[in-house]
Amino acid sequence: MIDYSIVIPTTGRDNLWRLLTALRKADGPPPREIIVVDDRAEAFEDLALPASAAQITLLRSGGRGPAAARNVGWRQATAEWIAFLDDDVITDARWPARLAADLTGLDATVGASQARIEVPLPDDRRPTDDERGTAGLAGARWITADMAYRRTALxxxxxxxxxxxxxxREDADLALRVIEDGYAIVSGHRVTTHPARRSGVLASVRAQRGNADDVLMRRKHGVRWRSRIGEGHGRLGWHAVTTAAGAAAGILFALGHRRAAAAxxxxWAALTGRFAASRIAPGPRTADEIGRMLLTSVLIPPVACWQRLRGELRYRTRRHRGDPPPLALLFDRDDTLIVNVPYLADPEAVRPMPGARDALHWLRREGIRIGVVSNQSGVARGLISQTQLAAVNARVEELLGPIETWQICVHDTAEHCVCRKPAPGMVEQAARALGVDVARCVVIGDTGADVAAARAAGARAILVPTAATRQNEIDDAHRHARVARDLAEAVALALAGVR
Incomplete structure (x- = not known):
């Protein structure tokens, strides 16, 4: 029997009820749970959900986007496989059975299974620009309209x-990282329908915001990222030429160079006309569609260039005025999350620090990633075993909730490793494991080594002194980081921006 949970992010679209009803009536092994994540920024009332044989859990993600909503969902899920569905897809009566068939027999090296997406187009006319855009999903790799991931891979x-x-791009980015970690992604035989939908007049202009996301993809996955996801070159180069021609015409005209401005x-008119014609030709060529294509073909090139510049500024340069909000908080373990017991080997001796449970719950509710970076030289010294260390860390999670990444250095000082704090290795590895920029991480600990490791990695730091913290470490933290009275204040400082 395949053990799977279903996660559905939603903004309250009408099709959600139809999807949940179809899943309830479908044949095949039922999911362990269905998790619906309401991603509306202002959800004044709960969504009305149909009765289901499977347990339906409703969560909220605060309008932070589908990536955050799916994270909220899968972290709550408990099954081996997480089946992501969009709230506007249509599953057939055999979808659970076909999902189970796709997942049965996959070995541990397979991290995900992709469905085949069908987009029905009208038979009596050519498709509109909106419909052609949706139809492109049918040939896209790894889209989470219907994608099942192994929970361990996530x-x-x-x-x-x-x-x-x-x-x-959030789905392609996840798939690339899963593949880079050694997992395979396979194509299944289940088929899911994604209806084409009509968007607003300026939808294609708003879609140019994706050019900023493309900068992040390039930064994370290199210059060949498009070929890796099976996508050709975009039109940004032509958009840049078109925009430059239009801008030059305006500047030259203002300076009185009429002939050059006319050229x-x-x-600009020739390039814009060519672009518009390429979008009009495959469509229904109605007056409404032609007018829409002409208007948006004028607007798209400069907007695309602006969004690309916005992405370059956001993802390729450091911000100097204030700090961006953190994406992850990395905690020291002993005397930060739990009471320090030298070379702790007994899980029953784990005692949370005051406020630790509430602080981590607060972070999960806000969608902030959580990791631990901890020196444990007792392993190298033979004072505790790897098994005992794992049992203690498991007990920490039992008491404080799930930790998304554990980075533990088991080396002694004399080994001169690159991971032991104050070296930056564990902080850098934690950021990579969480898929976040290390500059968007905040390290919280009780020693100068925690602050030094954060600074060396390019992260921010907050010191929470205890009776064992040396005064010079506190003084140094006042100069180069921040100092908090307790864990709750440290988390509040991190979320507010530590500088």
């Missing part, structure tokens, strides 16, 4: 990168 890579705040204007 945990290893840290789930979706929540910097992708729209339904764009540049003619170039």
């Amino acid at each position: 945990a290893v890579v840290g789930g979706f990168d929540e910097r992708f705040t729209r339904a764009y 540049c204007g003619a170039g």
Whole structure:
């Protein structure tokens, strides 16, 4: 029997009820649970959900986008496989049975199974620009309209990168990271229908925000990221030429160079006309569609260039005025999350620090990633075993809730490793495991080594002194980081921006 949970992010679209009803009536092994994540920024009332044979859990993600909503869902789920469905897809009566057939027999090296997506198009006319855009999903790789991931694969890579705040590139980014971690992604035989839908007049202009997301993809996966996801080159180069021609025409005209302005204007008109014609030709060519294509073909090139510049500024340069909100908090373990017991080997001796449980619950509710970076030289010294260390850490999670990544250095000081704090290794590895920029991490600990490791990695730091913290470490933290009275204040400082 395949053990799976279903996670459905939603913004309250009408099709959600139809999807849940179809899943309830479908044949095949039922999911362990169905988790619906309400991603409306202002959800004044709960969604009305149909009765289901499977347990339906309703969570909220606060309008932070589908990546964050899916993270909220899968971290709550408990099954071996997490089947992600979009709230506007249509599953058939045999979908659970076909999902089970796709997942049965997959070995541990397979991290995900992709469904085949069908987009029905009208038979009596050519498709509109909106419909052609949706139809492109049928040939796309790894889209989470219907994608089943092994939960361990999600945990290893840290789930979706929540910097992708729209339904764009977040699925390809996750798949690439899963593949880079050694997992395979296979294609299943189940078929899911994704209806084409009509968008607003300026939908294609708003979609140019994806150019900023493309900068993040390039930064994370290199210059060949498009070929790796099976996508050709975009039109940004032509958009840049078109925008430059239009801008030059305006500047030259303002300076009185009419002939040169006319030449540049003619170039802009020719490029814009060519772009519009390429979008009009495959469509229904109605007056409404032609007018829409003409308007948006004028607007798209400069907007695309602006969004690309916005992405370059956001993801390729450091911000100097204030700090961006953190994406992850990395905690020291002993005397930060739990009371320090030297070379702790007994899980029953684990005692949370005051406020630790509430602080971590607060972070999960806010969608902030959580990790631990901890020196445990007792293993190298033979004072505790790896098994005992794992049991203690498991007990920490029992008492404080799930930790998304554990980075533990078991080396002694004399080994001169690159991971033991104050070296930056564990902080850098934690950021990679969580799929976040290390500059968007905050390290919270009780010693100067925690602060130094954060600074060396390019993260921010907050010191929470205890009776064992040396005064010079506190003084240094006042100069180079922040100092909090307790864990609750440290988390509040991190969420507010530590500088």
